Amino acid sequence: MSEVLSIIKDRTLTYEQKIVSLARAAENTLSVLPISKEIQEYRREGIICDLNEGNAPYRPRYIVPDYERFMRQGSEFLRLKPARDIWEATNNLLILYSHVPSVTTMPVYVGNLDTLLEPFIKDEEEAYKAVRLFLMHLDRTVTDSFCHANIGPGATKAGRLILRAEKELQDAVPNLTIKYSKDTPEEFALEAVETALVSAKPSFANHEMFVNDFGINYSIASCYNGLPIGGGSYTLVRLVLARLAKQSNNAGHFLEEVLPEAVSKMREFMDQRIRFIVEESGFFESSFLADESLIYKDRFTAMFGMVGLAECVNHLLGAKEQKDRFGHNDAANALGQRIIERMHQLVSEHNNQYCKATDGRFLLHAQVGIDTDYGISPGCRIPIGEEPEIYEHLLQSAPFHKYFPSGIGDVFSFDETVKRNPAYLLDIIKGGFSEGLRYISFYASDSDLIRITGYLVKKSEMEALQQGKQALHDTVALGLGAVQNSGILERKVRHNG
């Protein structure tokens, strides 16, 4: 019980954070999943990692409610009628958010906010006040920056008000993505770029690519996870390639023996977690979200995560010098692609009866790492400190994105002078998307609010936490860990040229 007591006595945790931590500690006293010895060994070595999902999963990790439907029908359980004006609309949404579960206990998706609110934008200044208060309310009560809102791809009055408010508020929550398509008006996209250079959001999602993978009803949730609306993902488990690679010294052996074995065990582990949620936890039988058709069991899938490709490739090739390493060397990049292709093939071969949204398949996810990772780069990213020039970086990265419908992305820090020329950044985004990039995030080097890996944290709040002060958002602690272990603040600043 010493863990429980230390949570209770921890002075850097808020009351809310203590409750979440205590619930997690309670869950982890159970061992209800039949986990084989082999899987247990992979977990012990940190090769397979369930990212704090807990030992007895009692809700899907990521839930993506159909908020459009909620706006049309209200909620019987919550005794809410469909909204008639902007105040009722924002109030209804805020009420629903506090009842949307997730691995963080808080909603990881809060809707395509612009299209949800657009019908209620009458008097623009009144609507701005409502939108601003709504976003501020989210930031102060959903105290975890994996909470994600979407806008676009079309330009709307509501979309512009959201961008204007985000530029002013510069808050960590919600995370924000603009779905960007060839039809997104240039001016709207430029407004989004200008906002991102002040508030580190929105990120840009390649709309055509996501539609191709999911159909039009997709969302971007949590970090940057593409998921079907009205469903979500039961689980996200990750395979730490950086550590798995240590079991081999050559690429052939790794691809033909080491990797297939680990993938097979991880699939089994994921199957167990999903089975428990669906068959034993009773989640779908006891949630009003399911009763009221805001989620459907058959719109869920599961995410097969991976992390540390760069370190895996460099180990297998024994690459020490920059010119031989992943991100810089053609052969190293090609091996990276072979590994991901192989993994994609192995994951696609598997069938899970409950992942109906994706025909029984798991989706690959380039996981962004956790605070305690040391010397492990997110997903397929080039390590911080080794980044090549930006055009080479984008061309290197783009070929990996097609394998990861449930999320992959690159983060860039730009010199603040870029604020004078947002079209410069939009050109880069368009170019990236035409080359197959799925998702891109950026912020200005002078920004207090920055993107750590897939979530937002203020530098000033990490400093305060380091001095022993409490932080409202639980993600501040994760950000601080990543700063200390992964050198986030040393990310290459892209100057002119």
Next chain:
Amino acid sequence: MAEALVNKILPFSSVDGPGNRTVIFFQGCNFNCLYCHNPETINRCTGCGLCLDVCPAGALRSRNGRIEWNSANCTGCDACLAACPGKSSPKAVSMSVNDIMKTVEKVKPFISGITVSGGECTMQKEFLAELFDAVHKLGLTSYVDTNGCIDFSKEPELTFAMDKAMLDIKSYDDGEHRMLTGMSNALVLKNAEFLANKQKLYEIRTVIVPGILDNYRNVAEVSKLIAKLDADIRYKLIRFRPVGVAGDIKKVGIPSDELMEELKKTAEKNGCRYVVVV
């Protein structure tokens, strides 16, 4: 095929025209500005060899009286530039249109177009028209960054081939212009008018140097000229910065925010609609 001497190519630039642009810096300039921030682009290499000994990477060697640069060995320390007594660079490379297009094609999806700069790019004007045609075939635009030293009205081929120009008006006063650059500004002002009338002028720039130039007069007169020609032409006011500059002028301070703001207001009051301070 014609070749040009290129100092360097910058694949992505946010400050050389609209959007993201690949910038080609040509070697050679007929101005000799006191505040030049890349003086190594002014002259062509004479092959004197003074740079050979300072190269720590063995990237330079002399052959038949010419300096050869091995880019693979070069660490980019720029010791050779510091040692050059002739405001030149041993790293300038002779390139054909095809050579340049190889870089442009590689970054094509990410850029709005190219900008030719320098040095003074129009000193190799025949080459430019050919380059721009190749760039246009890719659906990209071609901008010219120029000191206005050639008479564009007598260069119909170049004027037609380029999309727009960005023109320096370094001083409105001919005497001051000669003091600063070694050349008259008569042709510069004539070009401003000619290019604006042809809708080929994207931007005019003036560098602000406290204590050396009559900045108030320059900005006042240039902004009046812009307002008369086309008030939507961008007017960019550039702070003098000592980075890369050679000689005594390095000691001049960077203009204050207050001064830049005051000059911006002057330009706006005179009718410029698009004033940028950098």
